[in-house]
Amino acid sequence: MGRTYRLLFSHKNLKIGRNFQCYTFPKILLDKTAKIQIGDNVVLRRNVEIRAHGNSTLNLGNHCRIDRGVRLLAANNAKLHLGNNVRIGLYSVFNGGDSITIGDKTLISGFVYLQTSMHNFQGKTEIQSQGYAHKPIVLGEDVWIGTHAVIFPGVLLEKGCVVGSSSIVNKSFESYSVIAGSPAKILKNREF
Numbered sequence: 001m002g003r004t005y006r007l008l009f010s011h012k013n014l015k016i017g018r019n020f021q022c023y024t025f026p027k028i029l030l031d032k033t034a035k036i037q038i039g040d041n042v043v044l045r046r047n048v049e050i051r052a053h054g055n056s057t058l059n060l061g062n063h064c065r066i067d068r069g070v071r072l073l074a075a076n077n078a079k080l081h082l083g084n085n086v087r088i089g090l091y092s093v094f095n096g097g098d099s100i101t102i103g104d105k106t107l108i109s110g111f112v113y114l115q116t117s118m119h120n121f122q123g124k125t126e127i128q129s130q131g132y133a134h135k136p137i138v139l140g141e142d143v144w145i146g147t148h149a150v151i152f153p154g155v156l157l158e159k160g161c162v163v164g165s166s167s168i169v170n171k172s173f174e175s176y177s178v179i180a181g182s183p184a185k186i187l188k189n190r191e192f
Contacts, residue, residue: 017042017062026050034074039064039084051075056096061086067110072096076134078116088112089147098134098153103141109165114151140175160190 013030017040026048030036034052039062046068052058056074060066061084069091074080080096082088083103089110094100097117102108114137120130135154139145143157146165151157156172163169164180164187173179176190 014038020044022048023068029053031056034058042066045070045090048072052080054078056080058096061104064088067092070094074100078134078136083141097132099136101136101138103139103143103159105141106139106143106145108139108145109147109149111148112145112151113149116153118153146180162190 013035015037017038019041020038022044024046026044028036029051031053034054034056036050036052036058038060041063042060043065045066048066049071050058051073053075054077056076056078058072058074058080060082063085064082066088067090070088071093072080073094074096076097078096079099080094081101085105086102088108091110092108092112094114095116100114100116116137117132117134119127120133121127122130137151138156140157140159142160145163146167148166149163150168152170155169158173158175160176161173162178163184167180167184168182169184173186178187178190179185180187
């Protein structure tokens with residue numbers, strides 16, 4: 001099915017690499033000024049949604065595997081970049097009003113939410129009328145995010161961090177930190 005999708009839907013703003021596999025046709029929404037690039041040997045399970053709006057760029061590295069029901073969104077001028085050998089578990093959402101960068105060999109469990117924007121809420125003006133504040137999210141190489149975790153705008157998780165299931169991550173952590181909780185706190189460092 002991946003070869004058929006590649007033949008039917010590739011054009012100048014959508015590049016699909018070799019050996020692309022998809023279990024069902026992914027839902028791809030692509031503005032004329034945005035770009036999507038899918039690397040070699042990428043596997044998309046059922047019901048994956050990939051959206052690039054505005055002047056955004058969405059790039060899936062080589063050997064990525066995206067499980068069913070995942071939603072990847074890049075908007076505005078954001079860059080959503082998955083490194084090589086990234087794995088994303090089912091029904092996770094990457095909401096990229098600002099840039100999201102995922103390092104090589106990172107594992108993201110199911111039902112994880114990465115949120116790069118928040119509604120402004122100053123004074124008594126209606127919240128929907130106030131717009132958004134945006135900050136990027138960066139996950140380094142070899143990071144593991146447990147199921148149901150939420151990563152907030154402006155977070156940097158350096159190489160080798162581990163995030164416990166159901167954690168709320170609202171600040172950055174150094175390499176090889178093991179964190180958990182709501183809000184997430186450091187439990188220990190990975191030992192070698």
